[in-house]
Amino acid sequence: MHIQANYSLLPHNTFKVQAKTLYYVEINKQSDILTLRTDLTLGSLPWRIIGDGSNLLFTQDFEGVTIRCTFNKIKIVKEDDETVWISVGAGVKWHDLVSYTVENGWWGLENxxxxxxxxxxxxxxxxxxxxxxxxxxxTRVQTLHIYSGQPREFRNAECDFGYRTSIFKQEYLNKLLVHRVTFRLKKLGHGKPNLVYDPLKNALNDYRKEELTPKHIFDTVVRIRRERLPDPSQLGNAGSFFKNPVVDADYLEKLQADYPDIPSHKTLEGNFKIPAAWLIEQCNWKGHSRGPCAVSGKHALVIVNLGHAKGKDIEELAHLVQEDVNHKFGIHLEPEVMIL
Incomplete structure (x- = not known):
């Protein structure tokens, strides 16, 4: 366990904005929380949980304790001829995990x-x-309560998963620290590619579906992402800044009357999801800058730090984009990024 005071969060956010936390602590196990809570100073302050900050926008310093789980073990907990279950520490880099599963020929995470x-x-x-x-x-998410250290396990159905959200982002935000996650994956020969996304399907047209392996999907996704999205290691960003909005059939029909080419995708609930990037492009924001930040010229859903933007600069640009989309289409774009 490492405790640092007056700590810069610059290494822990992909927007590459400067912000400080009063204390920063890396937690590996349950006893770390119990030890920290016995400290009169640390125990009396507010606590906030972060990962690698790839979906966060820091707009101010934090007068509290920022905690980050560094548990990084991967182990097979169960397997049969067709399926493997792996338990993965919360501190493992996501792309490293996907690479690991693909190297083993397991289906499930390659997209x-x-x-x-x-x-x-x-x-x-x-x-x-x-x-x-x-x-x-x-299949399971194992957590630690940040006040008591008490472990609690959630099965998939208990996680209230939704579009870019879960019970951990809502009811238990900054209350439960995710410690381990268990994944159920299919072995080579027993899984199949997920090609519901047309650009991915089209990119693999040279293959018969039965020829495809997780590695084929993985390599193609990596190539598409690198072509379409700015690299956060080169240009600070957090990927998609906004969620794709959902409208009902009646409102889509009204929009189609004015914008016949508006793209949409029907959801399982019978509503329609509209690409936020298309809406932003129609408002002429793609590739346009405002001060030290900009809407990416590669993808309109991405806001980028051009070099020395503050979190407030990026937040203000996002508000301008929201206002224009709302004015033109009557649609509120909800941030996917958590603004702190």
Whole structure:
């Protein structure tokens, strides 16, 4: 366990904005929480949980304790001829986990390649891409209560997974620290590719479906992401800044009357999801900057730090984009990024 005071969070956010926390602590096990709570100073302050900060925007310093789980063990907990269950520490890098599963020929996580962040953040955000979500493979989430250290396990159905959300992002935000996550994956020969996302399916047209392996999907997703999205290691960003909005059939019909080419995708509930990037592009924000930050020219859903932006600069740009989309389409864009 490491405790540091007046600590810069610059290394822990992919927007690369400067912010400080009064104390920063890396936690590995249950006893670390119990030890920290006995400290009169640390125990009396507010606590906040972060991972790699790939879905956070810091807009101010934090007068409290920032904690981060560094538990990084991966182990097979059960397997049969067709399926393998792996328990993964919350501190493991997400892309490293996906690479590990692909190297072993296991189906389940390959569509989620190259997503920044940690395994611990995956169930909190219910990360998703290319027709797949973390909840599709998660069977259990093991947590530690940050006040008592008490362990608690959640089965998949208890996690209230939704579109980029979960019980850990809502009811238990900054109350439960994700410690381990268990995934159920299919072995080579017993799983099948998820090709519901058309651009991914089209990129693999040269293969017959039965020829495809997790590695084929993984390599293609990595290539597409690198082509379409700015690299956060080169240009600070947190990926998709906004969620794709959902409207009912009546409102979609009204929009189609004015915008016949508006793209949409029907949800299981019978509503329609509209790409936020398309809405932003129609408001002429793609590639446009405001001060030290900009809407990416590669993808309109991404806001980038051009070099020395503060969190407030990025937040203000996001508000301008929201205002224009709301004015033009009557749709409120909800941030996917957590603004702190």
């Amino acid at each position: 989620l390649a190259l997503i920044p962040g940690t395994v611990g953040a995956a169930p909190v955000q219910n990360i998703g891409a290319y027709g797949s979500e973390a909840r599709d493979s998660i």
